[in-house]
Each structure stands twice: as structure tokens, then as C-alpha cells.
Amino acid sequence: MGWGGAGEGLRLTFVLVLAFDTATPAVTAALHDGDYVVAESTTVDARRHGELLAPAIEQVLRDSGVRLRDVTAIVAGTGPGPYTGLRVGLMTATALATTIGAPAFGVCTLDAIAYATGQTGQTGEIDGPFLVATDARRKEVFWARYGDAVTRLDGPRVDRPDDLPPDLPVVGAGARMYAETIGADRVAGPEHPSAGALAALAAGRLAGLTVEEAAELAEMPDGRIDSVEKARELGVLGPPRPIYLRRPDAQIPGAPKRVTA
Amino acid sequence: MSRTDEPIVLGIETSCDETGVGIVRGHTLLANTIASSMDEHARFGGVVPEVASRAHLEAMAPTVEGALAAAGLRLSDVDAVAVTAGPGLAGALLVGVAAAKAYAMGLGVPLYGVNHLAAHVAVDQLEHGPLPKPAIALLVSGGHSSLLLVPDVAQDVVSLGSTVDDAAGEAFDKVARVLGLPFPGGPYIDRAAREGSGTAVAFPRGKYDDGTLDFSFSGLKTAVARWVEAREAAGEPVSVADVAASFQEAVVDVLTRKALQACARYDVKDLLIGGGVAANSRLRVLAQERCDAAGVRLRVPRPGLCTDNGAMVAALGANLVAAGVDPSSLDIPADSSLPITTVHV
Ligand SMILES: [Zn+2]
Numbered sequence: 001m002g003w004g005g006a007g008e009g010l011r012l013t014f015v016l017v018l019a020f021d022t023a024t025p026a027v028t029a030a031l032h033d034g035d036y037v038v039a040e041s042t043t044v045d046a047r048r049h050g051e052l053l054a055p056a057i058e059q060v061l062r063d064s065g066v067r068l069r070d071v072t073a074i075v076a077g078t079g080p081g082p083y084t085g086l087r088v089g090l091m092t093a094t095a096l097a098t099t100i101g102a103p104a105f106g107v108c109t110l111d112a113i114a115y116a117t118g119q120t121g122q123t124g125e126i127d128g129p130f131l132v133a134t135d136a137r138r139k140e141v142f143w144a145r146y147g148d149a150v151t152r153l154d155g156p157r158v159d160r161p162d163d164l165p166p167d168l169p170v171v172g173a174g175a176r177m178y179a180e181t182i183g184a185d186r187v188a189g190p191e192h193p194s195a196g197a198l199a200a201l202a203a204g205r206l207a208g209l210t211v212e213e214a215a216e217l218a219e220m221p222d223g224r225i226d227s228v229e230k231a232r233e234l235g236v237l238g239p240p241r242p243i244y245l246r247r248p249d250a251q252i253p254g255a256p257k258r259v260t261a
Numbered sequence: 262m263s264r265t266d267e268p269i270v271l272g273i274e275t276s277c278d279e280t281g282v283g284i285v286r287g288h289t290l291l292a293n294t295i296a297s298s299m300d301e302h303a304r305f306g307g308v309v310p311e312v313a314s315r316a317h318l319e320a321m322a323p324t325v326e327g328a329l330a331a332a333g334l335r336l337s338d339v340d341a342v343a344v345t346a347g348p349g350l351a352g353a354l355l356v357g358v359a360a361a362k363a364y365a366m367g368l369g370v371p372l373y374g375v376n377h378l379a380a381h382v383a384v385d386q387l388e389h390g391p392l393p394k395p396a397i398a399l400l401v402s403g404g405h406s407s408l409l410l411v412p413d414v415a416q417d418v419v420s421l422g423s424t425v426d427d428a429a430g431e432a433f434d435k436v437a438r439v440l441g442l443p444f445p446g447g448p449y450i451d452r453a454a455r456e457g458s459g460t461a462v463a464f465p466r467g468k469y470d471d472g473t474l475d476f477s478f479s480g481l482k483t484a485v486a487r488w489v490e491a492r493e494a495a496g497e498p499v500s501v502a503d504v505a506a507s508f509q510e511a512v513v514d515v516l517t518r519k520a521l522q523a524c525a526r527y528d529v530k531d532l533l534i535g536g537g538v539a540a541n542s543r544l545r546v547l548a549q550e551r552c553d554a555a556g557v558r559l560r561v562p563r564p565g566l567c568t569d570n571g572a573m574v575a576a577l578g579a580n581l582v583a584a585g586v587d588p589s590s591l592d593i594p595a596d597s598s599l600p601i602t603t604v605h606v
Contacts, residue, residue, distance in 0.1 A: 050358055050594060050595055053359070054359075054362040054591035055592050058366065083311065084314070084351070088356075090318060091318055092359050092360075095325075098322060098336060098364075098367070099364060099367025244315070248309055248311035249311065250311070250312060251305070252305060252306075253438075258486075258490055259486040259487050260487055
């Protein structure tokens with residue numbers, strides 16, 4: 001059992017987190033048992049999120065010897081990211097959670113990338129403030145500013161790479177794509193999110209929560225986080241809803257075009 | 262399987278703007294719940310794919326919940342999940358396919374990715390019982406206009422013809438705009454046409470006598486616009502009712518003519534009409550007249566089953582289960598241009 005007994009104020013005694021992210025070219029899934037990432041699968045293929053995710057989830061369950069119904073929380077990256085792929089992860093999280101009666105949470109994908117920079121042994125461990133940037137297409141990046149690996153200070157936002165705040169190291173695929181614009185010496189940390197980092201981040205947060213707090217978080221709207229205190233207070237878990245940052249492209253039509261000259 | 266030996270199939274449809282979730286037991290309809298994002302598209306004069314995809318993601322879980330409540334079932338009662346794998350809007354299809362895979366995986370039940378057009382045919386079984394084999398199907402909507410020969414809806418569907426340009430429903434939308442009527446145009450033109458004469462203007466019938474079973478509505482749409490512009494330029498009044506009725510007559514004349522040509526050519530005595538345009542009142546009347554004259558039986562599901570919905574997907578899923586077809590794997594893609602010859606993926 002994931003939720004520790006009955007009654008109010010009880011803490012989660014045991015977490016088994018299934019996490020995945022489809023907000024970037026990487027399709028990544030992982031299972032975390034509260035202490036460690038037990039299994040992880042990552043494939044980079046920007047065009048096949050819909051095909052790769054469900055088999056990846058089956059793979060990590062098989063590799064970890066965990067039955068889906070024993071999972072205590074499902075966590076999906078909420079982006080920002082190109083929408084078509086992003087929705088695959090969030091739709092999967094919502095539907096899967098319903099079938100097993102577990103809560104589904106969302107975590108900002110940029111937070112998961114940031115979190116990976118603070119894990120010892122990870123490539124590109126960073127000390128001090130930095131930016132995370134991912135590909136937003138149309139010559140723009142999705143980005144956020146961090147005080148450290150677990151503290152988002154600004155963002156997520158979408159901007160042109162030359163409008164990013166100067167000087168700080170930049171983590172993620174957006175940094176690599178626009179290395180010439182931002183300066184190659186600023187490129188740091190991992191390129192893509194890993195579901196292992198996403199799961200670890202969520203598991204750490206979930207372990208400290210009461211059942212009531214967890215339930216409330218799953219419905220928390222994604223607001224602007226503008227201070228270290230607020231970031232710490234809110235944590236990183238939210239509802240599994242997409243962060244789009246752009247309106248759909250659509251024009252309200254004028255009068256019908258004439259067919260006669 | 263639950264309670265009876267007939268499987269309970271959950272059907273998911275997201276090929277366009279409707280988030281449709283249907284539940285059937287065999288071919289008994291238990292629920293047909295739809296969330297539409299049409300209101301969000303109306304001001305754009307057409308379905309905006311990204312708006313539709315966003316709405317599907319929001320609406321899916323509540324719509325599934327609503328369908329289960331309507332059917333008096335729990336998710337764990339579901340024996341199989343069917344989903345539209347194509348054709349349709351790529352991003353919209355992907356939301357439904359992702360949901361269906363997750364429901365199937367989470368419940369540990371088989372998944373069936375199905376063809377949207379075949380589902381439009383299969384849905385009639387929910388209302389009129391088993392399909393005659395073979396049947397001719399005329400599918401007309403904002404997204405498709407097809408004539409099909411259906412020897413067996415679970416296994417074998419043959420395309421006889423389709424539109425070479427605009428879908429029939431698309432022509433209704435475009436002509437509605439020319440006449441200053443709202444989107445989607447079909448119901449407004451149907452209503453306006455009741456006050457007008459179908460013979461007031463002799464609009465062209467594309468591909469009427471070309472010997473094929475294909476359609477063309479682009480020329481008709483342009484002819485209507487040209488006619489209206491010419492009257493306006495001359496300062497003459499335009500009777501919206503007469504133009505609507507004459508345009509509608511041209512469309513349904515061609516549709517029913519080709520459908521009955523198909524019946525004659527393949528010696529089939531059953532015609533089925535489906536898709537959103539099947540709700541058009543003049544199409545129903547003229548199709549019945551021409552079927553009666555030709556000794557062909559006509560089947561048209563009620564309007565709620567003609568427009569895109571989840572029950573049609575569930576109905577086809579039930580055929581696939583009954584036929585012992587292998588379930589789809591969890592890595593099936595959403596295929597925006599899935600050919601009709603591929604009934605299931
Ligand atoms: Zn349709």
C-alpha cells in the first residue's frame with residue numbers, strides 16, 4: 001500500500017513512482033522506489049512519442065518487477081514543450097492513474113532537467129544559479145532560471161535565444177542548439193530530461209507529504225514562482241496539465257474571398 | 262467477460278473536434294457521451310487542429326467518466342478498448358490513441374486501433390442490427406465523402422470512390438459563409454433551404470456523368486459564390502433560401518445518384534448512409550425516394566450516431582472481438598491518412 005493507513009494526517013509510508021516525460025525529443029520513463037531509480041528507459045525520437053511511450057512504460061515495469069497496480073503515484077512532465085508530444089505523456093498519466101486509482105501529478109519538465117544537474121555523479125553537475133532551455137521551435141526556446149537544482153526563480157517562459165538572461169550557464173537542448181548565440185562556454189549539464197530525475201524529484205517531495213497534502217497538490221494551478229521561499233513552499237508537484245505558453249495559431253476570418261475579379 | 266458472454270467495449274474517438282466515448286455490450290449501446298469543442302472553432306470558420314487537440318486532452322477523462330456513469334459501469338467492467346487510429350487530424354488522433362493505450366494497459370485488456378470510416382459503417386448495427394453482407398456505404402461529413410463496398414466491416418472494406426477535392430460537409434461550410442450563415446454550415450443551410458426552391462438555380466453537378474464513383478464539390482462551391490457575387494454586383498437581391506436549396510439539391514442529387522449507381526454496379530441491395538451530412542433532411546428524403554425506385558433497402562442511423570462519436574468505434578471494436586481478430590500492439594501510431602482498406606491496425 002502506498003498511502004499509510006486510514007485517517008487524517010498520515011504520511012505516505014511507501015512510494016513507488018512511475019514517471020515519464022514526452023515534452024522534448026526524448027521519450028523517457030522510469031520507476032522510483034522512494035530510494036532509488038529502479039528502472040529507466042530513454043529514447044530520443046522527436047516524431048514517435050505516441051508509439052514509444054506505452055512500450056517504454058511496460059519495459060520499466062518489467063525491468064523493475066513491479067506491477068502497475070502497485071504504483072502509488074504517476075508523474076508526468078508538463079512541459080513546456082512542443083504540444084503534440086507533450087500531450088501524449090499527460091494523457092497517458094491521467095488515463096493510467098484512473099485505471100489504478102492512484103493520483104497523477106505534473107512536474108515542469110524544465111524542473112526535472114534542473115534537478116538532474118544537482119545529482120552527484122551526473123554529467124555537468126552545476127554549482128550556483130543557471131538557466132534551463134529547451135527547443136520551442138520557431139527559433140525560440142522554452143526556458144526558466146534556477147537558484148539551484150531544486151529552486152526555480154523565474155519562468156517557464158518562451159523567448160528568442162538572444163533574449164535569455166546573460167552570463168549564467170545554460171542547461172538543456174536549447175543551449176546546444178543555440179550555442180553560437182548564447183556562447184559555447186555557457187553550455188552545461190544534461191541535454192534532455194530523464195524520467196529518473198523526474199521520478200526522484202517527485203518521490204522526494206511525495207515522501208514528505210500527508211495524503212491530504214498530496215491530494216491538494218494534484219489540483220494545484222501552475223502559478224508564477226518568483227522567490228526562493230515561494231518555490232520551497234510550493235514544491236514542484238502540480239496537476240498533470242500542460243504548460244503551453246503560446247496560444248494556438250488561428251486567425252478569425254474576414255469576409256469570404258471573392259471568386260470573381 | 263462481465264455478466265454476459267458479450268464483451269463490454271469502450272470506444273474512443275478524437276479524429277476531429279468531438280471527444281467521443283461510447284460503451285457497448287456486443288452491439289447493444291450502453292453509452293454514447295460526447296464533448297465537442299465546436300463552439301471554440303465557430304469563430305474561426307473551421308476546425309483549428311491545435312484548439313481541437315487541447316480540448317481533447319481536457320475533455321477525455323471527464324468524458325470517459327460520464328460514459329461509465331451513463332452505462333452504470335465501472336472502468337474495471339471494460340473488456341476491451343477500441344480507438345480511432347485514423348484517418349483524421351494527426352494531433353487530435355494522438356490524444357485518443359494515447360488515452361486508449363493507457364486505459365488498455367492499465368486495465369490489462371486488449372486494444373483495437375480502428376479505421377474511422379469503417380466505424381461510421383459499423384455504428385448502424387447499434388440501431389438496425391447486423392449489417393447485410395455486402396452493403397454499400399455512403400459516408401459524408403465535413404472531413405470525408407466516400408463510397409464503400411462493405412463485404413464484412415470487421416475484415417474487408419473496399420473504396421469505390423471518394424471526393425477529389427472538398428468533402429461534402431466542407432462545401433456546406435463554405436457556401437454557408439458565402440450566404441452569411443454560421444459555422445458549421447450544414448444545419449443552417451438545411452434550415453434555410455426549407456423556405457426555398459431546389460430548382461431556382463441550376464448549379465453544376467461535378468462528375469455527374471463521368472462514369473466514376475468519385476465526387477467533386479469544389480466547382481459547385483465556386484459556382485455558388487460566383488452566382489451570388491454577380492447578383493450583388495448587379496444590385497439584385499439574393500434569396501438565401503433559394504441559393505441554399507439549389508446548392509443542397511445539387512449536392513444530394515450527386516450523392517444519391519452515385520450511391521445508387523454503386524448499388525447497381527455491384528448488385529447490392531442495401532445502402533447505408535453515415536457521417537454528419539447524413540443528418541441533412543433533403544438527403545434522407547431523396548435517398549429514400551431513389552432507393553424505393555431501385556428496390557434498395559436504405560439504412561441511416563439516427564443523427565447522434567451519424568456524427569462522429571465513440572459508440573461507432575466501440576461498435577467496430579465489438580465486431581473485431583467477435584471475429585477473433587488479433588488486438589493491436591501498444592506501439593501503434595495514429596495515422597492521419599489511414600487508408601480505408603486498413604479496417605484495424
Ligand atoms: Zn467522421
